[in-house]
Amino acid sequence: MPGEFELIARHFAALTGRRADVVLGVGDDAALLDLPPGQELVATVDTLALGVHFFADCPPAALGHKALAVNLSDLAAMGAGPAWALLALTLPAADDAWLARFAAGFAALARSFDVSLVGGDTCRGPLAVTITALGHVPRGQALRRSGARAGDGVYVSGEIGAAGLAVRARRGEITLPAALATHAARRLDYPQPRVALGLALRGLASAAIDVSDGLLADLGHICASSGVGARLELARLPLPDGALAVATRESLVGSGDDYELCFTVPPRHEPALGALAASVGCALTCIGRIEAAPGLWLVDEAGQTRPAAQGGHDHFR
Ligand SMILES: Nc1ncnc2c1ncn2[C@@H]1O[C@H](COP(=O)(O)OP(=O)(O)O)[C@@H](O)[C@H]1O
Ligand SMILES: Cc1ncc(C[n+]2csc(CCOP(=O)(O)OP(=O)(O)O)c2C)c(N)n1
Ligand SMILES: [Mg+2]
Incomplete structure (x- = not known):
């Protein structure tokens, strides 16, 4: 059975993408990211937990896709362009085949929006996936919940x-x-x-x-x-x-x-x-x-x- 660090290297190191604004990605204590001048950082996090957000028979590729999609959806609702993601995984076991399919679902969506995986965390416990998504928006231009006016x-x-x-x-x-x-x-x-x-x-x-x-x-x-x-x-x-x-x-x-x-x-x-x-x-x-x-x-x-x-x-x- 692969160990924690082997799993990360095997399944997640390849998802780091090729963005020039990732100064330092997976592998150190934290990532270093280059925010373009004139932009505000937009940050969001959502968890998907087994039995709460998805059923036990959810295909692993769908889980990898959806965990990222719900976070990109929050960035979209802010009018932000997505750029980076961090992935915190709680797994009941180190199942190589399951992880390969999960990673493929995540990777396909990440690639389609040019999102780089820049860090995360992996531990043992009841299945849950938490993703932090980061993006940016020109200063002052984010869409908020608070701007609706009568007549809109x-x-x-x-x-x-x-x-x-x-x-x-x-x-x-x-x-x-x-x-x-x-x-x-x-x-x-x-x-x-x-x-x-x-x-x-x-x-x-x-x-x-x-x-x-x-x-x-x-x-x-x-x-x-x-x-x-x-x-x-x-x-x-x-x-x-x-x-x-x-x-x-x-x-x-x-x-x-x-x-x-x-x-x-x-x-x-x-x-x-x-x-x-x-x-x-x-x-x-x-x-x-x-x-x-x-x-x-x-x-x-x-x-x-x-x-x-x-x-x-x-x-x-
Ligand atoms: N544990 C928490 N600590 C701090 N802020 C939180 C926590 N849980 C939710 N929030 C914040 O409360 C707001 C509403 O959360 P939520 O309903 O989960 O939003 P969304 O549907 O966009 O994910 C968001 O701004 C979110 O960041
Ligand atoms: C097994 C299962 N039961 C119920 C649902 C329905 N469901 C679970 S959580 C949720 C709301 C969205 O989740 P939440 O954690 O509130 O996301 P957020 O609003 O923070 O983005 C819905 C509709 C589901 N997707 N899967
Ligand atoms: Mg939320």
């Missing part, structure tokens, strides 16, 4: 709800038709961080967040940070084909794991979004509007308005 349009990228359907299907709570099951499993296991969209929204969006806990809950975070409310039109939600045969719109906006961007746009910038959607290659749907009074309201298909129920993922509720 509320938008979401891509579609919402498929990953939550996959979670419920894997728990045996629902049965999905074959095409939707395949699509949903792919969305849960291989989320694609909206990096290009985040970069393009700088200077256009007034606020942004990535959808991890559920669209409604995450829009709620924008509203709370911005001191505003929002009205959401359920009929406008971009949902996967066939989703309404197996779930309600309310459950789809509460399930999470979507890793799309939810963002607000002042009316003067909304006309630019059509061309932007085409250039970044994903749908951008207006799903509602920001209001001055705090509170989240849902407008149903019949045009009736009601307060949104508290929902979304909460680790301790």
